[in-house]
Amino acid sequence: MGMPKIVDHSERKSNIAEATWRVIIRQGIKGATVRNIAAEAGVSLGALRHYFSTQHELLEFAMNLVKERVTARIVDIMQSELPPREQIMKVLLELLPTDDSSMAEMEVWFAFTFHLKTGGEKPVELNDAIYPLIVQIIDYLDQHALFKQGLDKGDEAERLYALIDGLALHAMLEPDRMNKQRVIRVLNIHLESICTPSAT
Amino acid sequence: MGMPKIVDHSERKSNIAEATWRVIIRQGIKGATVRNIAAEAGVSLGALRHYFSTQHELLEFAMNLVKERVTARIVDIMQSELPPREQIMKVLLELLPTDDSSMAEMEVWFAFTFHLKTGGEKPVELNDAIYPLIVQIIDYLDQHALFKQGLDKGDEAERLYALIDGLALHAMLEPDRMNKQRVIRVLNIHLESICTPSAT
DNA sequence: ATTTAAATAATACGGTTGTACTATTTAAAA
DNA sequence: TTTTAAATAGTACAACCGTATTATTTAAAT
Numbered sequence: 001m002g003m004p005k006i007v008d009h010s011e012r013k014s015n016i017a018e019a020t021w022r023v024i025i026r027q028g029i030k031g032a033t034v035r036n037i038a039a040e041a042g043v044s045l046g047a048l049r050h051y052f053s054t055q056h057e058l059l060e061f062a063m064n065l066v067k068e069r070v071t072a073r074i075v076d077i078m079q080s081e082l083p084p085r086e087q088i089m090k091v092l093l094e095l096l097p098t099d100d101s102s103m104a105e106m107e108v109w110f111a112f113t114f115h116l117k118t119g120g121e122k123p124v125e126l127n128d129a130i131y132p133l134i135v136q137i138i139d140y141l142d143q144h145a146l147f148k149q150g151l152d153k154g155d156e157a158e159r160l161y162a163l164i165d166g167l168a169l170h171a172m173l174e175p176d177r178m179n180k181q182r183v184i185r186v187l188n189i190h191l192e193s194i195c196t197p198s199a200t
Numbered sequence: 201m202g203m204p205k206i207v208d209h210s211e212r213k214s215n216i217a218e219a220t221w222r223v224i225i226r227q228g229i230k231g232a233t234v235r236n237i238a239a240e241a242g243v244s245l246g247a248l249r250h251y252f253s254t255q256h257e258l259l260e261f262a263m264n265l266v267k268e269r270v271t272a273r274i275v276d277i278m279q280s281e282l283p284p285r286e287q288i289m290k291v292l293l294e295l296l297p298t299d300d301s302s303m304a305e306m307e308v309w310f311a312f313t314f315h316l317k318t319g320g321e322k323p324v325e326l327n328d329a330i331y332p333l334i335v336q337i338i339d340y341l342d343q344h345a346l347f348k349q350g351l352d353k354g355d356e357a358e359r360l361y362a363l364i365d366g367l368a369l370h371a372m373l374e375p376d377r378m379n380k381q382r383v384i385r386v387l388n389i390h391l392e393s394i395c396t397p398s399a400t
Numbered sequence: 401a402t403t404t405a406a407a408t409a410a411t412a413c414g415g416t417t418g419t420a421c422t423a424t425t426t427a428a429a430a
Numbered sequence: 431t432t433t434t435a436a437a438t439a440g441t442a443c444a445a446c447c448g449t450a451t452t453a454t455t456t457a458a459a460t
Contacts, residue, residue, distance in 0.1 A: 118228025204435040
């Protein structure tokens with residue numbers, strides 16, 4: 001029984017997904033056609049279809065890959081041995097577009113989210129992983145006695161979550177005004193307001 | 201010199217713009233084709249083109265109409281004679297999707313914003329009117345001695361702005377979790393945190 | 401070297417898109 | 431009533447879309 005040419009299947013899919021990101025960043029979700037993506041990835045239409053049988057399947061994969069990459073970076077930070085407050089700050093910054101790379105991820109994320117919301121196709125388990133993470137962060141602050149007394153954990157999780165996504169939105173849509181420095185400044189002010197007034 | 205059939209030109213354009221909103225709410229920006237919009241508005245393709253010579257022109261008009269409608273409602277609230285704190289709360293709620301109508305406006309707003317961002321066509325003066333409004337609100341609080349001392353007005357404007365848009369985003373994408381009651385709750389908590397601890 | 405199926409390529413098809421063009425209808429002014 | 435240009439309708443076209451189909455190439459296993 002002979003076996004044919006073998007390529008790294010999942011790596012090839014990732015390459016195509018990354019090409020999808022580049023197309024979306026350059027032309028928006030409207031430009032994310034199978035032909036544009038195939039051309040950007042440097043493969044033929046037939047080759048692309050060999051890995052993703054429908055456009056929907058490709059877009060879903062490309063978005064999940066964004067989620068995986070971001071999650072992996074956050075897990076790395078969580079496993080580091082930084083002081084709690086610094087660690088939290090780094091994690092939150094990971095959820096915001098602070099450079100070209102994360103800016104691209106954010107654009108892709110928002111583009112997909114809106115596209116899938118009104119896609120008409122199956123609901124697509126968006127399963128936003130950010131909210132549970134925020135809840136976890138508030139818990140983490142509380143466990144390290146950094147969470148200011150008198151505040152409600154659930155409410156503050158909701159408020160921090162909204163603040164993060166609002167900052168992300170503004171950093172993406174108005175990058176000149178809401179630059180990295182300003183993002184960090186606002187984030188620090190908010191953390192200060194929900195943390196116990198300890199040492200800086 | 202004879203004159204032909206005359207219809208209310210601007211009202212007709214508004215009707216078509218409102219049809220555009222309904223299509224976007226139902227099918228997303230991807231479904232906002234000139235044919236879908238013409239059908240929804242109950243006019244022919246030629247008639248639509250008589251009022252908007254390009255699709256881009258139509259979409260731009262439809263988005264600006266959203267902005268005008270929201271601005272008009274806010275001006276109304278501003279001119280009312282409510283206690284400052286209640287007035288501010290009503291204005292902020294006007295920026296958030298709290299019912300089907302404002303939910304629709306919000307969807308249209310976000311859909312347009314993202315579409316125009318990566319439209320490829322001319323930059324389109326988005327000229328977000330919300331940020332100046334937030335700055336105005338912070339000033340208003342300060343002038344009525346409601347703004348907590350020790351806080352920076354610029355920073356708090358930025359923070360409130362991000363919170364508002366974050367809440368709007370979550371109310372739109374996760375309406376079950378972030379319902380109207382929860383929006384008001386978070387908004388109250390934040391206002392409490394930046395206002396002087398006066399009477400409720 | 402031959403076999404085999406994965407990998408890739410090329411082409412085709414029905415449908416939709418934005419826009420353009422032309423003809424017809426409408427009602428206000430003459 | 432006739433004239434006139436706005437308003438509307440209908441059709442056409444080139445380009446692009448997602449997907450399907452078929453043929454070819456490739457390299458691993460025999």
